[in-house]
Amino acid sequence: xxxxxxxxxxxxxxxxxxxxxxxxxxxxxxxxxxxxxxxxxxxxxxxxxxxxxxxxxxxxxxxxxxxxxxxxxxxxxxxxxxxxxxxxxxxxxxxxxxxxxxxxxxxxxxxxxxxxxxxxxxxxxxxxxxxxxxxxxxxxxxxxxxxxxxxxxxxxxxxxxxxxxxxxxxxxxxxxxxxxxxxxxxxxxxxx
Amino acid sequence: xxxxxxxxxxxxxxxxxxxxxxxxxxxxxxxxxxxxxxxxxxxxxxxxxxxxxxxxxxxxxxxxxxxxxxxxxxxxxxxxxxxxxxxxxxxxxxxxxxxxxxxxxxxxxxxxxxxxxxxxxxxxxxxxxxxxxxxxxxxxxxxxxxxxxxxxxxxxxxxxxxxxxxxxxxxxxxxxxxxxxxxxxxxxxxxx
Numbered sequence: 001x002x003x004x005x006x007x008x009x010x011x012x013x014x015x016x017x018x019x020x021x022x023x024x025x026x027x028x029x030x031x032x033x034x035x036x037x038x039x040x041x042x043x044x045x046x047x048x049x050x051x052x053x054x055x056x057x058x059x060x061x062x063x064x065x066x067x068x069x070x071x072x073x074x075x076x077x078x079x080x081x082x083x084x085x086x087x088x089x090x091x092x093x094x095x096x097x098x099x100x101x102x103x104x105x106x107x108x109x110x111x112x113x114x115x116x117x118x119x120x121x122x123x124x125x126x127x128x129x130x131x132x133x134x135x136x137x138x139x140x141x142x143x144x145x146x147x148x149x150x151x152x153x154x155x156x157x158x159x160x161x162x163x164x165x166x167x168x169x170x171x172x173x174x175x176x177x178x179x180x181x182x183x184x185x186x187x188x189x190x191x192x
Numbered sequence: 193x194x195x196x197x198x199x200x201x202x203x204x205x206x207x208x209x210x211x212x213x214x215x216x217x218x219x220x221x222x223x224x225x226x227x228x229x230x231x232x233x234x235x236x237x238x239x240x241x242x243x244x245x246x247x248x249x250x251x252x253x254x255x256x257x258x259x260x261x262x263x264x265x266x267x268x269x270x271x272x273x274x275x276x277x278x279x280x281x282x283x284x285x286x287x288x289x290x291x292x293x294x295x296x297x298x299x300x301x302x303x304x305x306x307x308x309x310x311x312x313x314x315x316x317x318x319x320x321x322x323x324x325x326x327x328x329x330x331x332x333x334x335x336x337x338x339x340x341x342x343x344x345x346x347x348x349x350x351x352x353x354x355x356x357x358x359x360x361x362x363x364x365x366x367x368x369x370x371x372x373x374x375x376x377x378x379x380x381x382x383x384x
Binding site for chain 2: 089126165169176182187189190
């Protein structure tokens with residue numbers, strides 16, 4: 001059984017935690033006001049917060065996260081303009097986070113999924129698929145197994161460098177939803 | 193009726209042309225050996241060739257393409273490494289093409305679709321969706337209507353700047369197929 005600590009208690013945190021708990025993983029949450037106070041005991045720590053909130057979490061838990069699997073779910077958009085990212089061109093939030101905590105095994109995951117499609121486990125008629133990128137094959141296998149146990153599909157999407165592409169997918173999907181071209185229960189589904 | 197000239201006669205050219213012809217559009221093709229010789233008469237010109245072949249087409253037809261709708265379908269990958277794009281970070285093939293032919297109305301489209309999903313008009317159980325980005329609302333509406341008439345879904349995915357994200361989606365999907373995580377008849381489908 002994999003133990004997860006989810007930092008955050010919003011829609012995405014709850015949806016991710018629900019899937020993992022359904023699959024038999026142990027899940028504990030750290031709420032915003034507990035950051036820096038509550039322990040991060042899990043083998044895997046999910047940063048289920050908006051990108052601007054990540055920095056202070058890394059400040060608070062840099063030592064605690066050393067050697068752990070850390071899952072970045074963020075879409076680092078400029079949410080005022082919906083026209084650009086707030087990370088350097090060609091980079092990614094995940095790469096920035098990995099640079100801050102070099103001994104952690106950072107994974108990019110869940111950023112291409114809306115909360116509703118995690119909760120329903122469906123995108124339309126398709127089972128929801130979680131794309132996972134990262135440089136540690138072992139860390140990816142752990143997360144993929146936990147997600148699949150929870151009734152979703154999960155695919156190893158390659159090295160952490162592919163987080164750039166996963167964040168672009170998240171960006172495109174968010175702009176389609178905000179412009180009402182798709183609904184928040186829809187979006188990209190994957191057929192193998 | 194919209195008239196299309198498709199430059200290229202490969203799998204993607206034929207799949208796109210088939211959809212457009214099914215929808216009642218007039219479609220003519222320009223084969224590689226005819227580039228610079230054959231006319232590009234269509235209201236819309238589809239550059240259905242690999243990215244490295246685009247430059248010589250623009251050299252041959254720069255004047256002929258002035259004022260036309262030009263559709264870029266390329267995924268400008270480094271196909272030796274499958275690890276990077278061959279356009280500057282943050283840019284896109286579509287933006288590079290627009291810069292070469294500033295008076296044309298460049299659209300990005302079809303690069304997130306595999307040829308087989310255009311031919312079958314399905315990604316798994318979902319109707320295939322073509323994402324279209326560009327700065328001309330009229331040009332996008334023309335292409336969207338022609339694609340929908342051919343039995344596919346089409347979505348206006350925003351300004352030409354979003355070609356960066358569409359190319360990232362194409363990149364991610366190609367790497368998943370090449371690494372056999374998905375099949376060439378599968379990939380990203382869209383639920384509204």
